[in-house]
Amino acid sequence: MIEISxxxxxxxxxxxxxxxxxxxxxxxxxxxxxxPSGSGKSTLIKCVNALEPFQKGxxxxxxxxxxxxxxDLPKLRARVGMVFQHFELFPHLKIIDNLCLAQEKVLxxxxxxxxxxxxxxxxxxxxxxxxxxxxxxxxxxxxxxxxIARALAMDPIAMLFDEPTxxxxxxxxxxxxxxxxxLAREGMTMMVVxxxxxxxxxxxxxxxxxxxxxxxxxAPKDDFFGKPRSDRAQKFLSKILSH
Amino acid sequence: MLGSFDFDVIRRSLxxxxxxxxxxxxxxxxxxALGGLIFGTAIALMRLSGYKIxxxxxxxxxxxxxxxxLVLVIFWFYFLVPYIGQWLTGASRPxxxxxxxxxLITFIMFEAAYFSEIMRAGIQSISRGQPAAANALGxxxxxxxxxxxxxxxxxxxxxxxxxxTIVLFQDTSLVYVLSIPDFLGAAxxxxxxxxxxxxxxxxxxxxxFTISCVASVGVRRLQSRxxxxx
Amino acid sequence: xxxxxxxxxxxxxxxxxxxxxxxxLLSGLVLTLETAVLAWIIALITGxxxxxxxxxxxxxxxxxxxxxxxxxxxxxxxxxxxLWFFVLPEILPKAAGLWLKQLPNxxxxxxxxxxxxxxxxxxxxxxxxGIGSLPRGQRQAATALGLTTVQGYRYxxxxxxxxxxxPPLTSEFLNTIKNTAVAITIGLLELxxxxxxxxxxxxxxxxxxxxxxxxxxxxxxxxxxxxxxLERYVAIPGYITGK
Numbered sequence: 001m002i003e004i005s006x007x008x009x010x011x012x013x014x015x016x017x018x019x020x021x022x023x024x025x026x027x028x029x030x031x032x033x034x035x036p037s038g039s040g041k042s043t044l045i046k047c048v049n050a051l052e053p054f055q056k057g058x059x060x061x062x063x064x065x066x067x068x069x070x071x072d073l074p075k076l077r078a079r080v081g082m083v084f085q086h087f088e089l090f091p092h093l094k095i096i097d098n099l100c101l102a103q104e105k106v107l108x109x110x111x112x113x114x115x116x117x118x119x120x121x122x123x124x125x126x127x128x129x130x131x132x133x134x135x136x137x138x139x140x141x142x143x144x145x146x147x148i149a150r151a152l153a154m155d156p157i158a159m160l161f162d163e164p165t166x167x168x169x170x171x172x173x174x175x176x177x178x179x180x181x182x183l184a185r186e187g188m189t190m191m192v193v194x195x196x197x198x199x200x201x202x203x204x205x206x207x208x209x210x211x212x213x214x215x216x217x218x219a220p221k222d223d224f225f226g227k228p229r230s231d232r233a234q235k236f237l238s239k240i241l242s243h
Numbered sequence: 244m245l246g247s248f249d250f251d252v253i254r255r256s257l258x259x260x261x262x263x264x265x266x267x268x269x270x271x272x273x274x275x276a277l278g279g280l281i282f283g284t285a286i287a288l289m290r291l292s293g294y295k296i297x298x299x300x301x302x303x304x305x306x307x308x309x310x311x312x313l314v315l316v317i318f319w320f321y322f323l324v325p326y327i328g329q330w331l332t333g334a335s336r337p338x339x340x341x342x343x344x345x346x347l348i349t350f351i352m353f354e355a356a357y358f359s360e361i362m363r364a365g366i367q368s369i370s371r372g373q374p375a376a377a378n379a380l381g382x383x384x385x386x387x388x389x390x391x392x393x394x395x396x397x398x399x400x401x402x403x404x405x406x407x408t409i410v411l412f413q414d415t416s417l418v419y420v421l422s423i424p425d426f427l428g429a430a431x432x433x434x435x436x437x438x439x440x441x442x443x444x445x446x447x448x449x450x451x452f453t454i455s456c457v458a459s460v461g462v463r464r465l466q467s468r469x470x471x472x473x
Numbered sequence: 474x475x476x477x478x479x480x481x482x483x484x485x486x487x488x489x490x491x492x493x494x495x496x497x498l499l500s501g502l503v504l505t506l507e508t509a510v511l512a513w514i515i516a517l518i519t520g521x522x523x524x525x526x527x528x529x530x531x532x533x534x535x536x537x538x539x540x541x542x543x544x545x546x547x548x549x550x551x552x553x554x555x556l557w558f559f560v561l562p563e564i565l566p567k568a569a570g571l572w573l574k575q576l577p578n579x580x581x582x583x584x585x586x587x588x589x590x591x592x593x594x595x596x597x598x599x600x601x602x603g604i605g606s607l608p609r610g611q612r613q614a615a616t617a618l619g620l621t622t623v624q625g626y627r628y629x630x631x632x633x634x635x636x637x638x639x640p641p642l643t644s645e646f647l648n649t650i651k652n653t654a655v656a657i658t659i660g661l662l663e664l665x666x667x668x669x670x671x672x673x674x675x676x677x678x679x680x681x682x683x684x685x686x687x688x689x690x691x692x693x694x695x696x697x698x699x700x701x702x703l704e705r706y707v708a709i710p711g712y713i714t715g716k
Contacts, residue, residue, distance in 0.1 A: 051617060076619075081617075084617075086608060086610050088610040090614075092636065101618070101628055101629075102620060106618060107619075135712075136710070136712040151618075154618065154619070310689055310693040311689050311690075312651040312689065315665045315668070318672075322672075414549065416549040416551045441564060445556070447552055448548050451549055452547045459547065
């Protein structure tokens with residue numbers, strides 16, 4: 001579904017953020033990407049839907065080459081859902097309108113169909129009664145669930161999560177993770193940048209460990225947690241699991 | 244058209260334009276900025292003093308001045324100042340004060356309203372802990388302002404004050420309505436006399452543009468230097 | 474010698490034969506408002522376009538926006554009006570110049586366009602700052618949903634940016650009204666101009682200027698009140714502006 005091969009990215013000639021990154025995510029697979037901050041994991045995931053440009057290598061999503069100038073990027077992005085660290089709901093739109101905007105403007109769905117779809121998804125994330133509120137009236141956890149519903153409303157073939165729980169108060173993390181676990185169990189293709197190792201243990205097929213722009217480790221979940229091969233991954237795991 | 248463009252009229256009038264016109268403009272700008280700054284600081288301090296009546300009067304003054312077009316204010320003072328002079332000196336006739344003095348008073352009074360708002364924002368940008376710390380050391384209100392708050396605030400707002408001074412420099416061209424030979428007035432006089440409007444106004448525009456541009460680049464440099472120091 | 478007050482002057486006929494002196498001033502007020510409104514429309518439209526250009530990723534657009542703003546910001550408004558009024562008709566091709574010179578209401582059109590363009594640079598700067606103050610993720614979220622750049626601005630960035638800059642835009646509108654007085658120099662008989670001619674005809678200088686002052690204060694109060702209502706109308710529940 002998502003093939004990343006030999007991707008290099010420089011911010012300036014002196015600073016390389018991604019170094020020869022190669023991996024792939026099969027249909028229905030859940031891949032967790034972890035690593036210390038500044039390791040390039042958010043950048044890598046943003047390259048998948050071309051939010052970040054890269055200079056070398058190729059990324060293909062469902063047979064479409066992301067870095068081909070002829071690719072209709074808005075069309076491609078509409079098929080790949082993305083959830084951001086800071087939710088990025090549109091503050092001037094009601095919750096239901098947040099869900100309808102791209103359905104109508106990008107997919108061209110009729111308003112009532114978009115609303116029906118939106119309400120269905122809000123019910124699924126347990127926020128149906130908040131449809132007429134504005135984002136600022138919801139808690140962080142609720143906003144992130146809305147953001148997931150907004151991405152799902154586009155009927156994506158894959159979902160990208162960029163540290164979806166990092167900006168949340170601790171007591172709100174589980175409500176978001178629950179939604180993500182359900183999604184994984186239903187067979188959604190997911191690429192998740194997160195430090196939530198509990199989530200990784202529960203539903204991930206593979207775990208990728210990145211450090212200084214490189215993919216250091218790319219292993220099935222059990223291998224990764226059982227006996228990571230690299231020193232760096234071991235150190236990282238011991239740090240975040242020690243509490 | 245450009246073919247009939249007469250550069251010589253500009254060359255011939257350069258001494259008049261700069262010795263008379265630009266000198267007037269720059270002197271008016273500098274003195275107004277200085278006076279506006281002093282008077283504006285006084286107004287800002289009145290507004291922040293905590294005395295309700297004093298604050299209200301200062302606030303009304305600022306709102307009043309900022310509601311009026313500068314052209315109208317120029318006319319107001321042009322006609323009003325002689326009567327104020329008469330009243331102050333007890334003379335039997337309105338006192339003629341001359342174009343420069345009249346303009347200077349106008350711009351000081353007018354710009355003070357704008358400068359005071361910049362000062363107020365600058366003073367309010369200093370954290371409350373600073374005057375508290377100064378008070379705790381036993382400094383009086385005046386000492387706190389003089390030695391602790393104003394020096395810090397002044398540095399924060401220096402770029403804004405200078406930008407406002409560039410605006411003031413451009414605004415002084417409005418004394419044209421009193422037929423005073425500031426830089427634009429001088430250019431206009433030559434333009435009318437020699438029938439060379441295109442040349443003179445384009446030249447005036449170029450001069451204003453160059454001076455303002457160079458000054459804004461300077462302010463931007465200063466701004467980035469201050470930003471690094473902080 | 475003391476000044477002879479005569480407040481009754483307003484109800485005496487003016488020498489233009491257009492009713493009383495009060496009518497003279499009111500006709501000036503109407504012209505001030507007409508000029509200001511037309512100038513404001515021009516300022517909003519062109520200022521928005523230029524402001525948006527300064528936030529686009531394209532370097533060319535950015536530099537055009539930069540040059541535009543610097544051009545209109547670094548010359549006195551009075552000089553700009555002279556350029557449009559006296560210089561432009563002379564340097565245009567003969568036919569176009571002649572047409573301009575014979576235009577009825579030339580001071581009105583010159584003042585509206587001149588003040589409008591002058592103010593557009595300031596609107597552009599405000600809008601650029603407004604868009605710049607939005608979280609970077611908002612643009613990314615819009616892009617990730619498949620919205621095009623135009624759609625992203627239209628539905629996501631601009632609605633928020635304009636709400637944020639509403640208070641400074643109010644001041645800029647008030648400045649537009651005040652700046653129309655500069656057009657007295659090209660013969661526009663707006664409020665200040667009519668007060669000046671009343672002073673010249675009747676010698677009641679202080680009555681004339683007092684009346685004009687009161688009218689300006691009234692206009693200010695009306696605009697400020699109107700904008701407060703507008704601000705409340707477009708306010709977003711739960712969203713704290715200026716954060």
